[in-house]
Amino acid sequence: MRSQSSLLAAFTRWLGFDEAGAAQAARLALAAWLAFSIAALLHVQNAYWAAMPIWVVAQPSRGLLLERALYRLLGTLLGALAGFMVLTQDSSLLQLILLAAVIAMCAGMTHLLRGTSAYAWLMAGMTAAVVVIPSALSPQDSWALALARVECTLIGVLAVTLVLWLFTPKTRRGDFYRRARALAADAVDFAAQSLTGNTDPATELRILKALSDIDSAARPISAGSLRGYRNLRHIDQLLLASLNIMAAGQAMGSHLRPEAQAAAALARRLQQVAERLRSDEPAGSILPAPPENLPPRRLARLEQALEQLCQAAAQLAPAASPASAEAHAAPALVPDRDWRLALRTAATTGGAALACAFLAQAYPSQATELAILGVCIFSMLLGSMAQPQKHAPHMLLGVLAGVTGATLYRFTVQPHVDGMLELVVTLLPFLLVGGILRASRRFAVPAIDANMCFMLASQAGMPVASSGAIISSSLALLLGAGLVGCGFLLFPRTVQRALRLTTAAILGDIRTLMRDTNALSRERWLALAGRRILRLLAHMGTDTHSSTTPPAGLLSLLNLGQSIIDLHHLGQQPGHRAIYQEAIARLADFERQPQATAEFLLHLAEDSRDRWLTVTLQTLAHALLASRSTLLAQHPGVNSAH
Numbered sequence: 001m002r003s004q005s006s007l008l009a010a011f012t013r014w015l016g017f018d019e020a021g022a023a024q025a026a027r028l029a030l031a032a033w034l035a036f037s038i039a040a041l042l043h044v045q046n047a048y049w050a051a052m053p054i055w056v057v058a059q060p061s062r063g064l065l066l067e068r069a070l071y072r073l074l075g076t077l078l079g080a081l082a083g084f085m086v087l088t089q090d091s092s093l094l095q096l097i098l099l100a101a102v103i104a105m106c107a108g109m110t111h112l113l114r115g116t117s118a119y120a121w122l123m124a125g126m127t128a129a130v131v132v133i134p135s136a137l138s139p140q141d142s143w144a145l146a147l148a149r150v151e152c153t154l155i156g157v158l159a160v161t162l163v164l165w166l167f168t169p170k171t172r173r174g175d176f177y178r179r180a181r182a183l184a185a186d187a188v189d190f191a192a193q194s195l196t197g198n199t200d201p202a203t204e205l206r207i208l209k210a211l212s213d214i215d216s217a218a219r220p221i222s223a224g225s226l227r228g229y230r231n232l233r234h235i236d237q238l239l240l241a242s243l244n245i246m247a248a249g250q251a252m253g254s255h256l257r258p259e260a261q262a263a264a265a266l267a268r269r270l271q272q273v274a275e276r277l278r279s280d281e282p283a284g285s286i287l288p289a290p291p292e293n294l295p296p297r298r299l300a301r302l303e304q305a306l307e308q309l310c311q312a313a314a315q316l317a318p319a320a321s322p323a324s325a326e327a328h329a330a331p332a333l334v335p336d337r338d339w340r341l342a343l344r345t346a347a348t349t350g351g352a353a354l355a356c357a358f359l360a361q362a363y364p365s366q367a368t369e370l371a372i373l374g375v376c377i378f379s380m381l382l383g384s385m386a387q388p389q390k391h392a393p394h395m396l397l398g399v400l401a402g403v404t405g406a407t408l409y410r411f412t413v414q415p416h417v418d419g420m421l422e423l424v425v426t427l428l429p430f431l432l433v434g435g436i437l438r439a440s441r442r443f444a445v446p447a448i449d450a451n452m453c454f455m456l457a458s459q460a461g462m463p464v465a466s467s468g469a470i471i472s473s474s475l476a477l478l479l480g481a482g483l484v485g486c487g488f489l490l491f492p493r494t495v496q497r498a499l500r501l502t503t504a505a506i507l508g509d510i511r512t513l514m515r516d517t518n519a520l521s522r523e524r525w526l527a528l529a530g531r532r533i534l535r536l537l538a539h540m541g542t543d544t545h546s547s548t549t550p551p552a553g554l555l556s557l558l559n560l561g562q563s564i565i566d567l568h569h570l571g572q573q574p575g576h577r578a579i580y581q582e583a584i585a586r587l588a589d590f591e592r593q594p595q596a597t598a599e600f601l602l603h604l605a606e607d608s609r610d611r612w613l614t615v616t617l618q619t620l621a622h623a624l625l626a627s628r629s630t631l632l633a634q635h636p637g638v639n640s641a642h
Contacts, residue, residue: 016441027163028058029428029435032451035152035159036431037424040461044155045148048455048462049130051431053156055438055451058164061171063224065164067116069157075120076153079106079127080146086132087146096357099132103376104350110384111342114335115219122384127153129353129376133360133369173228176221177316180238183210184313185277187242188306191249192270195263199250201552207246208554211239212537215333234315236332241309243530247558248302254622266302273306277313301562331523333531340501341493345383352379352484366469367476370457374399374480382488386539389492391445392485398449399481401437405430405450406457407474415464427460453477495540502536503551503630507591510561514587517568525561533558553627560627563620570613579604583617590624594631598624 012018017025032051039050053072059065086098106125110118131146186207193199218235222228249270253263308330314320356372378395382388413426434454437447457477459465465473506529512519520528533554564587571580583604590597598621605617624631 014442015436016443017436017439021439021441022436023167025432025435025439027167027435028054028438029431031058031160031163032431032434033424033428034163035156036427036455036460038159039152039155040420040423042151042155044151045144046462047152048458048460049149049152050155050159051455052452053153054160055434055448057157057160058438059168061220061223062165062168063171063222063228064116064220065161065168065224067223068119069161071116071120072123073153073157075123076127076150078120079124080131080150082124083128083131083135084143084146086128087135093357093361095132095135096360097354099128099376100350100353100357102128103353103380104346107349107380107383108342108346110380111345112337112339116223118384122380125349125380126377129373129380133373133376171221171224171228173221173225173231174318176217177231177318180214180235181277181313181316183207183214184238184242184309185274186210187246188270188274188277188309191245191302192267192274194246194249194253195267195270196260197253204246204555208243208533209537211242212534215239215336215534216538231316233332234312237308237312237330238316239534240331240333240527240530241305241312243533243555243558244305244526245302245309247555247562248305250555250626251559251562251619251623252302254619266299270306273310277310331527333534334524334527336531336535338535341386349376349379349383352376352487365472367472369476370473371476371480373456374477375484378481378484379487382484386498387493387495388488392488394446395449396481396485398446399453399478399485401446402450402453403457403474403478405433406454406459407470409454409458409460410465410470411467414458414460423461430454430458449481453481498539499536499551500634502532502539504634506532506557507631507634510557510564513561513564513568514584520561520565522562522565525565526558529558529561551627551630551633553623553630556623556626557630559619559623563616563623566616567620570610570616576608576610576613579608579613579617583620591631592635594624594628598622598628 032054035050035054036047039047044050053069057065057068057072059068082102083099086095086102089095089098103125106121106128109121113121127149130149135145190199190203190207193203214235218232222232252266311330353376356375360368360372378399382392382395385391409427409430417423417426434447434451437443437450440447457474459473509520509525509528509532513525536554567580567583570576571584583601586597586600601617601621601624605614605621608614608617
């Protein structure tokens with residue numbers, strides 16, 4: 001008896017399962033069972049759809065649970081409407097071609113929106129596929145199928161919300177805002193250390209990655225709360241100001257080194273600000289007086305960044321007062337819309353759906369229908385992810401487990417089911433196993449696909465099929481998922497590619513600044529470059545097994561653009577025109593010859609009689625030297641001595 005107990009304990013530890021997990025597994029199974037039972041009792045077509053929302057709508061916090069449920073329903077309604085509009089066309093081939101266009105648009109939208117709102121578009125594309133593909137092959141059932149899909153989603157969403165709501169903890173937004181303020185304090189500390197030359201690349205990278213983590217978590221944390229969504233603007237302002245003050249500290253440190261006393265006084269002032277940011281006080285007057293021995297012009301950027309950071313942090317304090325118009329107008333990061341990845345995702349998912357359209361016309365059957373459905377659904381699901389190749393093995397494992405369980409159910413249980421009571425009772429053990437896997441820490445991710453594919457392939461509540469039909473439909477679903485999963489594994493979205501494209505985009509913005517002085521304002525440049533840096537770090541953070549490291553000198557790229565803007569402004573003054581033209585002409589080849597360009601700029605700075613022009617040229621030169629390896633990485637054939 002003891003040996004059995006110890007074996008069971010070891011198995012549950014290996015599974016990552018505890019008492020809390022057991023309770024959650026029971027709730028998930030109950031919600032799925034209730035949803036299916038209600039849909040079956042109401043004689044809704046394809047009642048097994050009702051249990052499918054349970055496994056993805058369940059979330060770790062109430063706000064996410066509520067929004068996931070609402071967007072699931074909204075996406076289903078939108079997809080059903082789009083599907084029904086597609087089905088108004090007479091030609092089944094035209095219907096499938098239009099479906100491919102809908103899927104492409106919805107898949108692309110998942111990279112133009114963030115948070116749970118992107119989930120609505122994912123569900124819209126999936127629902128359109130579920131409605132159109134069977135109906136294109138059986139036109140007489142089109143409206144009934146679309147209506148059944150909406151009814152099942154509504155039943156499933158209500159079931160999971162009612163069963164899980166009271167047991168799902170509230171979102172701890174206060175802790176998140178406190179963490180964001182503490183991270184802003186770390187950014188100010190970094191700026192203080194930069195003034196005295198006491199920073200290292202590891203500290204810079206740690207803080208930048210933490211800022212990226214805050215950015216990624218902000219929208220899920222804000223879900224289900226009006227105040228949370230109002231504070232999203234202040235989070236974006238805080239992140240941008242933190243990036244700016246870190247870069248400004250580096251820039252000032254590069255030309256304040258000869259003035260050690262002034263640098264130390266300014267560093268102490270920044271450390272005072274950091275201490276106040278770590279407290280929960282409202283920070284109404286958080287800024288101590290600046291050192292008297294530094295001209296205001298040299299402090300302008302640091303002062304402005306510090307003021308904006310403190311203003312945003314004050315809005316995230318526990319006792320924050322309603323934001324003023326000035327607080328709302330402060331610069332913030334641009335929205336995270338990855339157009340390049342959106343277009344790529346739209347092309348791949350739409351192309352896969354289009355290929356399936358021609359396959360459906362050539363080989364119409366239920367097996368073909370399931371294979372096409374698998375291609376459309378799983379290409380959208382994986383395509384919505386930044387690093388789909390990481391999830392593909394989990395998806396393939398889940399699909400294999402779900403289809404295997406469904407095949408077992410159809411061969412051993414379904415033929416013996418006689419009546420509604422037996423149907424709902426015999427399905428419960430399978431749902432309990434699904435709940436246990438979903439609640440375990442080891443198999444939680446593949447369990448989502450396993451449960452979804454079990455319900456889809458089991459055809460629970462449908463008439464008993466022949467052995468040949470069961471095997472062919474199971475193999476077809478496996479084939480559809482396998483083709484998609486293997487495609488993403490063979491042609492992955494590598495971190496190296498994301499790094500290269502993002503760095504190239506930042507350098508493209510810098511080239512735009514050089515060509516056109518009015519192309520980007522100072523605030524727009526910071527907001528755009530800051531967003532690109534955080535997105536790059538977010539991509540890299542999803543690939544824990546990659547040996548690729550972020551490029552050196554990310555903050556220096558910010559200073560590079562800032563200094564070019566300053567140089568343009570100074571070049572408008574008559575006395576600076578000659579030096580300005582020399583500097584701009586030499587900067588034309590800054591990417592291929594960063595070191596030589598920096599040396600030339602430092603030589604120009606020595607010839608300048610204007611202190612501010614000298615500082616600008618020195619800052620520009622130091623930014624080039626600090627980002628030298630990143631610039632040369634874009635031109636691998638260039639001699640590193642340049």
